Amino acid sequence: MHKMDNLLTNKYVILLCRFVLGGVFVYASIDKIVHPEAFAGILHNYKLLPDYFIYGPALYLPWVELIAGSFLIAGIFTRGSSVVLNALLIIFIAAITINIIRGISFDCGCFSTSQEGGGNVYLLLLRDCLLLFPGLLVLYYYINDRRRNENNNKTN
Amino acid sequence: MKKIIVECLLILGIALAAAILFNLISGNNIQFIKKYEIVEPVEQAYNIETIDIDIFNYYRNRPGTIILDARTEREFASGHIPGAVSFSVARFEPMFTEQGELLKLGTVIVIYCAGPDCRDSSLLASRLSGKGFSDIFVFKGGMEEWIGAGFETAAGAGR
Numbered sequence: 001m002h003k004m005d006n007l008l009t010n011k012y013v014i015l016l017c018r019f020v021l022g023g024v025f026v027y028a029s030i031d032k033i034v035h036p037e038a039f040a041g042i043l044h045n046y047k048l049l050p051d052y053f054i055y056g057p058a059l060y061l062p063w064v065e066l067i068a069g070s071f072l073i074a075g076i077f078t079r080g081s082s083v084v085l086n087a088l089l090i091i092f093i094a095a096i097t098i099n100i101i102r103g104i105s106f107d108c109g110c111f112s113t114s115q116e117g118g119g120n121v122y123l124l125l126l127r128d129c130l131l132l133f134p135g136l137l138v139l140y141y142y143i144n145d146r147r148r149n150e151n152n153n154k155t156n
Numbered sequence: 157m158k159k160i161i162v163e164c165l166l167i168l169g170i171a172l173a174a175a176i177l178f179n180l181i182s183g184n185n186i187q188f189i190k191k192y193e194i195v196e197p198v199e200q201a202y203n204i205e206t207i208d209i210d211i212f213n214y215y216r217n218r219p220g221t222i223i224l225d226a227r228t229e230r231e232f233a234s235g236h237i238p239g240a241v242s243f244s245v246a247r248f249e250p251m252f253t254e255q256g257e258l259l260k261l262g263t264v265i266v267i268y269c270a271g272p273d274c275r276d277s278s279l280l281a282s283r284l285s286g287k288g289f290s291d292i293f294v295f296k297g298g299m300e301e302w303i304g305a306g307f308e309t310a311a312g313a314g315r
Contacts (some may be wrong), residue, residue, distance in 0.1 A: 012158045024205045033178065036179075036186055037186070041275065045274075045275055051192040052190070052191050052192075053189070054185050054192050055187060055188055055189070059175050059179055059186060060175045062175075063171040063172070064168060066171070067167055067174060068167050068171070077163040077167055079159075079160050080162075080163020080166065080167050081167055083160055083164050084164055084167050100289060103228045103230040103231060106246075107208050129215075139224075143160075
């Protein structure tokens, strides 16, 4: 158990988690930034947002992914960027789950805006759930890291 | 906690500024708040023809026409155009394995989905085009127009 704790708080493991999570989001954002119209079509097909609230998220969300992902990799606002990325993952998981329950087919729009015709939605869900793990690990590490620093400052 | 919230707001603010700036300089100039209008890049890209209900009925009564319902199997089971075959675009590969031989028997393939706003029929048409099928038409009005015109529907998971 102690070994597991050590592994989860190992700075190299955390660094790897940051690069994986940040890299996934940066990569996922590029095609959507370049093709906002196509991404708007994908968002529309999720049938979760009103017609007047499609273009805004289509233009904005990829930039949130890019900025938060880049910041996480670069170590800028690490806690804030991991909170934002975890929140995005929870939103994606909720959106996919709702559409699975409603039986609506949709394009993922995860990494590209090309219409791939859905794919296995359960695998999409699993992938997003798995990505939550490094996200929460990074967040946990940096919140505790700050507490440790504060405690060290007090004792000094 | 307060500092995390400030960091989050800064990230969201920077992203918003970048999105606005990029939208302006990229020449996209899409309004952030505007009613979404369907564009049909799939039909344009693959040169897929859309047909109205009259032409759809013509093809439907013509031997050799295969009608595909691109919606989910659950939607298909709750009501579909008589004679249509379920071919959920969300499960393209398994469906293609299942129905591929049937598609080769037809001379014309006509695809529909829920209504004029859905894209499943166009997506399915583009994917079938990619598999080498030609003479594919999309009945754009779909189930919505079919029911609206007062035509009968069939229920059940079968053909």
